[in-house]
Amino acid sequence: MGHIKLNQITKSFGDVEVIPPLDLTIENGEFAVFVGPSGCGKSTLLRLIAGLEDVSSGHIEIDGRDVTDVPPAKRGLAMVFQSYALYPHMSVRKNIAFPLHMAGMDQAEQQRRVERAASVLNLTDYLDRRPGQLSGGQRQRVAIGRAIVREPAAFLFDEPLSNLDAALRHGMRMEIGELHQSLSTTMIYVTHDQVEAMTMADKIVVLRAGVIEQVGSPLDLYREPRNLFVAGFIGSPTMNLIEGDEARKHGAHTIGIRPEHIVPGDPDGAPWSGTVGLSEHLGSDTFLHVHGTGLTESITVRADGEVPLRHGDRVGLTPNAERIHRFDQAGLRIA
Structure with missing residues (x-):
C-alpha cells in the first residue's frame, strides 16, 4: 500500500504562511515528483508528509488512516536525504541493517532483508566494506538500501542526488527509476531539477510559493502547461x-x-x-x-x-x- 492524501494542509512559521491550504492525492505505487524553484515549499511539504514538521491545519492520510498527529517512526514511511548520513565505522551491511537492529528484529530476518536490498541495489560485493571505501553513488545506494529494508508504505526522497556529479546523477536517476519498477512502491521525490522530474515521474507536482500550479504526467505538463509559470519551468531549454x-x-x-x-x-x-x-x-x-x-x-x-x-x-x-x-x-x- 502507499495511498497518501493531503486535505487542506497548511504550514506557517510564526505569522508567515509558507503552505496555503493545499489538497493532493498520491495513488498507491505512483512515482510523484515535487518540483519548483528554491523556496517554493517542496521540501517543507515532504517533511509534513514524513511528520518531521507539524501541520498548522488540515489532515494527512496514509492508506485511509489519519496520521496528522502520528510520530514519524509510526507512519510506515522511509526517507532518503541529500546527505547520506552513514556511520563511517560500520560496514555497509551494518549500515543497511541499522534501523532493523534498532527495532529489535531477529538476526535471521535482518540478514534476509539486507541481502535482498543489496541484491536489488548491486551492493552484494560491498557489504563488508566501510562507507569510506565507496564512491558517492555507492554511498547513496547504501542510504537507499537502509530505507528499503524497512519495507515502507512509501519512500520519500529529498533531493538525494544533489551531491553527485552529472554522470553519477544520470546513473542514479536510472537506478532509482528501475528500483521503483521492481518494488512497485509509492515514491515521492523532491528536486529543483525539472529534467529529473520529466525523466523519472509518473506524476509531477509543480509548486510556486507553496501553491500547486499544476499536477499531471510529464507529457501533460509539456504539451499543455496551465500557465506561464509552468510553461517557462518545464522543458529544457x-x-x-x-x-x-x-x-x-x-x-x-x-x-x-x-x-x-x-x-x-x-x-x-x-x-x-x-x-x-x-x-x-x-x-x-x-x-x-x-x-x-x-x-x-x-x-x-x-x-x-x-x-x-x-x-x-x-x-x-x-x-x-x-x-x-x-x-x-x-x-x-x-x-
Whole structure:
C-alpha cells in the first residue's frame, strides 16, 4: 500500500504562511515528483508528509488512516536525504541493517532483508566494506538500501542526488527509476531539477510559493502547461515566450513556442528571421540563440547537431503553428 492524501494542509512559521491550504492525492505505487524553484515549499511539504514538521491545519492520510498527529517512526514511511548520513565505522551491511537492529528484529530476518536490498541495489560485493571505501553513488545506494529494508508504505526522497556529479546523477536517476519498477512502491521525490522530474515521474507536482500550479504526467505538463509559470519551468531549454504584435495575431497576450518546434532555414520568406548569437553544439543537438527577430530579446532554437550555422549568420525561423501555446493577460492558458 502507499495511498497518501493531503486535505487542506497548511504550514506557517510564526505569522508567515509558507503552505496555503493545499489538497493532493498520491495513488498507491505512483512515482510523484515535487518540483519548483528554491523556496517554493517542496521540501517543507515532504517533511509534513514524513511528520518531521507539524501541520498548522488540515489532515494527512496514509492508506485511509489519519496520521496528522502520528510520530514519524509510526507512519510506515522511509526517507532518503541529500546527505547520506552513514556511520563511517560500520560496514555497509551494518549500515543497511541499522534501523532493523534498532527495532529489535531477529538476526535471521535482518540478514534476509539486507541481502535482498543489496541484491536489488548491486551492493552484494560491498557489504563488508566501510562507507569510506565507496564512491558517492555507492554511498547513496547504501542510504537507499537502509530505507528499503524497512519495507515502507512509501519512500520519500529529498533531493538525494544533489551531491553527485552529472554522470553519477544520470546513473542514479536510472537506478532509482528501475528500483521503483521492481518494488512497485509509492515514491515521492523532491528536486529543483525539472529534467529529473520529466525523466523519472509518473506524476509531477509543480509548486510556486507553496501553491500547486499544476499536477499531471510529464507529457501533460509539456504539451499543455496551465500557465506561464509552468510553461517557462518545464522543458529544457525553456519555452520561448513572446508578447506584442505577434502574440496579438494569435489572439493572445503571450504566445509560447518550444525550441524544438522551430525550424531554422533560409531567412527569405520565413515568418521570423534574425542573427545567430551563441551556438551550443552538444553532438546530437545544437541550440541556437537567435537575436534581432523583433519578437523578444532572444529566440532559442533546438536544431540538428550538424546544422551549418555559426555566430553572425542570418537565419529564418519557421514555428510549427500547431505547437504554439497561447496565454491570456493573467498568464493562464487559452484552450
